[in-house]
Amino acid sequence: MKYESQKIALVYFAVAMGLFAIQVLGGLLAGWIYVAPNTLSELLPFNIVRMLHTNSLIVWLITGFFGAAYFLIPEEAEREIHSTKLAYLQLLILVVGTLGVVVTYVFNLFEGNFLLGKEGREFLEQPKWVKAGIVVAALIFLYNVSMTVLKGKKTAITNILLLGLWGLALLFLFSFYNPSNLALDKQYWWYVVHLWVEGVWELIMASILAYLMLKLTGVDREVVEKWLYVIVAAALFSGILGTGHHYYWIGTPAYWQWIGSIFSSLEVIPFFAMMAFAFVMVWKGRRDHPNKAALLWSLGCATLAFFGAGVWGFLHTLHGVNYYTHGTQITAAHGHLAFFGAYVSLNLAIFSYAMPILLNRDPYNQVLNMASFWLMSSGMVFMTFVLTFAGTIQTHLQRVLGDYFMDVQDQVAIFYWMRFGSGLVVVIGALLFIYAMWVPRKEIIERGATETPAE
Amino acid sequence: MTAPNPTDNTPRHGHRPGLTTAWLALLVLSLASTGATVLPVPQQIVATAVLVLALIKARVILARYLELSAARSWLSGLSVVIAGFFALVLGLFLIYPAAL
Amino acid sequence: MKQTSGIDALPGELLMWVLIFSELLVFGVGLLAFMAVRLTDPSGFAEAQSALYRTGAALNTAVLVTSGFLAAKALEYRRKDRRAQARLSLVAAAALGCVFLIVKGAEYAGKAAQGISYETHPFFMFYYLLTGFHAAHVLAGVMVLLLVAWRDETGNIEAGAQFWHMVDLIWVLLFPVVYLLG
Ligand code: HEM
Numbered sequence A: 001m002k003y004e005s006q007k008i009a010l011v012y013f014a015v016a017m018g019l020f021a022i023q024v025l026g027g028l029l030a031g032w033i034y035v036a037p038n039t040l041s042e043l044l045p046f047n048i049v050r051m052l053h054t055n056s057l058i059v060w061l062i063t064g065f066f067g068a069a070y071f072l073i074p075e076e077a078e079r080e081i082h083s084t085k086l087a088y089l090q091l092l093i094l095v096v097g098t099l100g101v102v103v104t105y106v107f108n109l110f111e112g113n114f115l116l117g118k119e120g121r122e123f124l125e126q127p128k129w130v131k132a133g134i135v136v137a138a139l140i141f142l143y144n145v146s147m148t149v150l151k152g153k154k155t156a157i158t159n160i161l162l163l164g165l166w167g168l169a170l171l172f173l174f175s176f177y178n179p180s181n182l183a184l185d186k187q188y189w190w191y192v193v194h195l196w197v198e199g200v201w202e203l204i205m206a207s208i209l210a211y212l213m214l215k216l217t218g219v220d221r222e223v224v225e226k227w228l229y230v231i232v233a234a235a236l237f238s239g240i241l242g243t244g245h246h247y248y249w250i251g252t253p254a255y256w257q258w259i260g261s262i263f264s265s266l267e268v269i270p271f272f273a274m275m276a277f278a279f280v281m282v283w284k285g286r287r288d289h290p291n292k293a294a295l296l297w298s299l300g301c302a303t304l305a306f307f308g309a310g311v312w313g314f315l316h317t318l319h320g321v322n323y324y325t326h327g328t329q330i331t332a333a334h335g336h337l338a339f340f341g342a343y344v345s346l347n348l349a350i351f352s353y354a355m356p357i358l359l360n361r362d363p364y365n366q367v368l369n370m371a372s373f374w375l376m377s378s379g380m381v382f383m384t385f386v387l388t389f390a391g392t393i394q395t396h397l398q399r400v401l402g403d404y405f406m407d408v409q410d411q412v413a414i415f416y417w418m419r420f421g422s423g424l425v426v427v428i429g430a431l432l433f434i435y436a437m438w439v440p441r442k443e444i445i446e447r448g449a450t451e452t453p454a455e
Numbered sequence B: 001m002t003a004p005n006p007t008d009n010t011p012r013h014g015h016r017p018g019l020t021t022a023w024l025a026l027l028v029l030s031l032a033s034t035g036a037t038v039l040p041v042p043q044q045i046v047a048t049a050v051l052v053l054a055l056i057k058a059r060v061i062l063a064r065y066l067e068l069s070a071a072r073s074w075l076s077g078l079s080v081v082i083a084g085f086f087a088l089v090l091g092l093f094l095i096y097p098a099a100l
Numbered sequence C: 001m002k003q004t005s006g007i008d009a010l011p012g013e014l015l016m017w018v019l020i021f022s023e024l025l026v027f028g029v030g031l032l033a034f035m036a037v038r039l040t041d042p043s044g045f046a047e048a049q050s051a052l053y054r055t056g057a058a059l060n061t062a063v064l065v066t067s068g069f070l071a072a073k074a075l076e077y078r079r080k081d082r083r084a085q086a087r088l089s090l091v092a093a094a095a096l097g098c099v100f101l102i103v104k105g106a107e108y109a110g111k112a113a114q115g116i117s118y119e120t121h122p123f124f125m126f127y128y129l130l131t132g133f134h135a136a137h138v139l140a141g142v143m144v145l146l147l148v149a150w151r152d153e154t155g156n157i158e159a160g161a162q163f164w165h166m167v168d169l170i171w172v173l174l175f176p177v178v179y180l181l182g
């Protein structure tokens, strides 16, 4: 670690990993409710469990991004973070907000209250006061990192990262607008959700991956930057109008079917480019970095993002297909692998890279981390297949033959059992990852004699 | 066409028609394609002629305006892609040419 | 010694080429979709197409390729350090872009006067999507040309001209398919 203020990242990562644990446990519970529907139906109904699962996902991913920014910006800008105090204050606000959210949901406090109550919006489910807190935290963050970059060295990586983070914060403002008309609500809701994961988050992903590739493979910065620019251009070009793939059936004019189909199909390109980028860099790289786990997560991230977002996204993005598959288990299959591949793995990759440096544990334990990669990845991939099968059957029975929803659910129950099993493997992998990050102090893998640590 | 030598990137100014030629060619080709539509020949032939003329125009723009004449492999690659595109268009058209 | 092959062989600004390829893909796929949907109702498409004003569109082709010529000329001038001529050519190219837009505007106004909108027939939905999206690029291109006439470093003019040629190229693909076939 070169800069003292990089330490800020450590607390961010800690909070992120805590929420990660809550997220996957919540997911496991939700998966159990699928097969045993009466579980906790009074105490903690399914909609609340699901909300916890999805929202804690979003919150921990963003917390991880913040941490990643605090970790890599000092190194890139070659100076300390503008204000350490502000960074901790920002985290405090986020934590208080998150706790507020959880308490509000679980006990359903202030029902119907404009400022304090729930809103019932997937992924963006926070009482207004928490939303305001998030905006304040985001402003503090943007001020803090922008000041650092403005005073320091500007690199393509920090520029793109900042662009992505600014976009993330600005788009969040749409979440304040919650029209009572459900179609309008959805239209604006996607401005946040879609333009996040298929727009500005991709910039964050590309820049963090670029940073990792730079460190892990030792390829020239110039080469990395060229890739980065091309990926970012392709992502924005396709992703912005790609929003149209959510406007097929919500009452927007029919031409969205074509705009959405065409542009969102092109969204595959940046994900493919990121995968190609990662592999080409490793192949060209001269450096044999000892942190094999971080490299594994980086390559896994790029690959699973391509399959989860790119391939599984394309599967149902043409309006002729989506007419049948909309809102089935196909969507769930895609949503899971896309989030895991692109953003969960990305965070775990940067954690794997940064934690040993932050904790001064270089040498460190990689075997457990790598095992956790294989557990989580194979669990998620298996879950994706299972849900895809379930979704295909569901689409046929329900959308083509016209059977009733609940009858169809009974017929695909076997898949929900298998999904629970794969979810269990993922949870074990996640807990193992957290353990491997924080607990072991001794190295297990021998470090090669000729290698020198990068930096 | 012979495969371009990737290391040979000397500008081909010597035997390269100028911009003015390119522009005039584009005008003539445009006129020709509009003219083709009023000729008393079957739809299929008109369509083929129009698309071939458009392909040549696209190539002129790529080669001269966008200066791909200095990057032959890109020029041929893109030409092939555009030719493929027009072939598909023509194929789709020929399934049901006489429309009215 | 660096060998120029692959993407390094592309003349001008790399990001412009990324844009050019992306736009070609979008319009290419859009035009193919148009041709495919036409098969569901060939006579309806032909009838709708006969409402288009071909002469105006053909005129616009000439306007656009001439404008492209001027933009290419501007780059040639700038490389020879004839800055005033370069600027003049760029402004002239932009002016022709405006002519294109005026003709296009008249075309749309004519359609509107006949009560034709994107909902009239699938043909017109594609017509408005494709030509409208292209016209939006013309508008952007005019602004880009004026911008690089003002900020006239060679690299800027190069990128601006690339954008403008892309608009030209797309029109050359679009015009025969939407206006002439049928
Ligand atoms: C990492 C990037 C991505 C993530 C995290 C992601 C995640 C998600 C999630 C969670 C949903 C479900 C939303 C809901 O209905 O509540 C969804 C829906 C959808 N996604 Fe993605 N996605 C990504 C990329 C893509 C890409 C690249 C495509 C297209 C090529 C795509 C196509 C779709 C479509 C069509 C739907 C709507 C499904 C339906 O109609 O039910 N996604 N995505």
Ligand SMILES: [Fe+2]
Pocket: A194, A198, A242, A243, A245, A246
């Ligand atoms: Fe989307």
